[in-house]
Amino acid sequence: MTSGRGDEDHLAAGGPARHVPVLREEVMHALDPRQGGLYLDATFGAGGYARAILATPATRVLALDRDPVAIAEGAELVRRAQGRLYLAQERFSNLAEAARQRGLADFDGVVLDIGLSSMQVDDAHRGFSFRAEGPLDMRMDSAGPSAADLVNTAEEATLADILYYFGEERASRRIARAIVVDRAKAPFTSTAALAAMIARVAPAKPGEMHAATRTFQALRIAINDELGELVQALGAAEAILKPGGRLAVVTFHSLEDRIVKHFFLARSGRGQAPSRRLPGEPDSPAPTFVLPGKQPILPSLAEVAANPRARSAKLRHGVRTSAKARTLEDNLLALARLPQRKVAQRKPAQRKLGGR
Structure with a gap:
């Protein structure tokens, strides 16, 4: 400076x-x-x-x-x-x-x-961190859907994709499934409740970061684009x-x-990989x-x-x-979007020739 x-x-x-x-x-x-x-x-x-x-x-x-x-x-x-x-x-x-x-x-x-x-991390009321009890919010501008809205309404496959691609969470499917099962009993409204559930279903090994770290990162990235x-x-x-x-x-x-x-x-x-251009093709x-x-x-x-x-x-x-x-x-x-899921194409049934 x-x-x-x-x-x-x-x-x-x-x-x-x-x-x-x-x-x-x-x-x-x-x-x-x-x-x-x-x-x-x-x-x-x-x-x-x-x-x-x-x-x-x-x-x-x-x-x-x-x-x-x-x-x-x-x-x-x-x-x-x-x-x-x-x-x-x-x-x-x-x-x-x-x-x-x-x-x-x-x-x-x-x-x-x-x-x-x-300031955002240290303010428990903003819901960015699981280190202290707070609302499951994570919105940077305090407008639009919150992390709680996403966690409590998104489909299981969408949640798994968000955790995997935006959080690089290896246990994304297991955590997404647990979210869907548990929210049917009671919606997630606090950072502590979500972090505790993640620690239960996908506990971290000794010496590793907290089990909820990647999930919280992924939700924050998704909520705020x-x-x-x-x-x-x-x-x-x-x-x-x-x-x-x-x-x-x-x-x-x-x-x-x-x-x-x-x-x-x-x-x-x-x-930019080198390429052979045809005559008249722009540089x-x-x-x-x-x-x-x-x-x-x-x-x-x-x-x-x-x-x-x-x-x-x-x-x-x-x-x-x-x-x-x-x-x-x-x-x-x-690079900023979730990959599009491929819709499986069902092959038309084939008739067997001769016999039943």
Whole structure:
């Protein structure tokens, strides 16, 4: 983080924050904030990255968060930024439109910190964690169906698919079946009840993570369409960055990282297999990003020791070229969706010849 002068000093310090931004120094190095630059923090949270960017003199930041609690708690930082920070409740998939509505364009940098903030995890009333009793909610924006709605109404096959693909849960079928059986007696309404059931039917081995970890991740991803949001945000960020602008993305599990890796490789030209083109066939699209250095960037041992929630974080980043932004490819969009179930085709009965 670059230290600023005058008003930037207190923005850099900002007082105690309940959320420690992961890989902050590495993200700032990737963004390389410049004096007077325009930046977009698409996942504001407690404002950790926004504060670090504002520490560079005369920078401006448009910050977004779909969580109304984060917006309310960010009001003080907006006041202290004295017109340099614009904060809006918005999904990061809609970042391009949020910028357009405010007359902002040609951004010097965009940062996305995918996943939950510590404030969301630590607030039992939000229902994101099974560590404490709370309602089975998990909604980031407190709108739409909750995790309880999904658990208590979805078909067994759909639940199994969600747990398997979004949580990489090996016991997905067993857990989905148990959910359907138990909800017929009483609906699931609390985090503790669901976690206890999972621990009963698919207990973790000694030394492994809690048995409910993958299920809670899967439900949260499904309820908030987190992977779909990520894909759309990557495409929108590409569109609003000016040549030389920088995109930095921090992920926390393999599903997110796979999408970001696929996006950057395809956009840099590294992910396109060579092919023999016919005469007159157009060349491959020009790269829209250059990928500096060795990636992904991982947290240091010291950071993990100080903040265990950083242990699975990965940073990938790119520098925007002058090539025209592309539309999102079907194979990238497919990474954010559940695979379509194949409907079994019944073969027509064949008549036996001769005899009965």
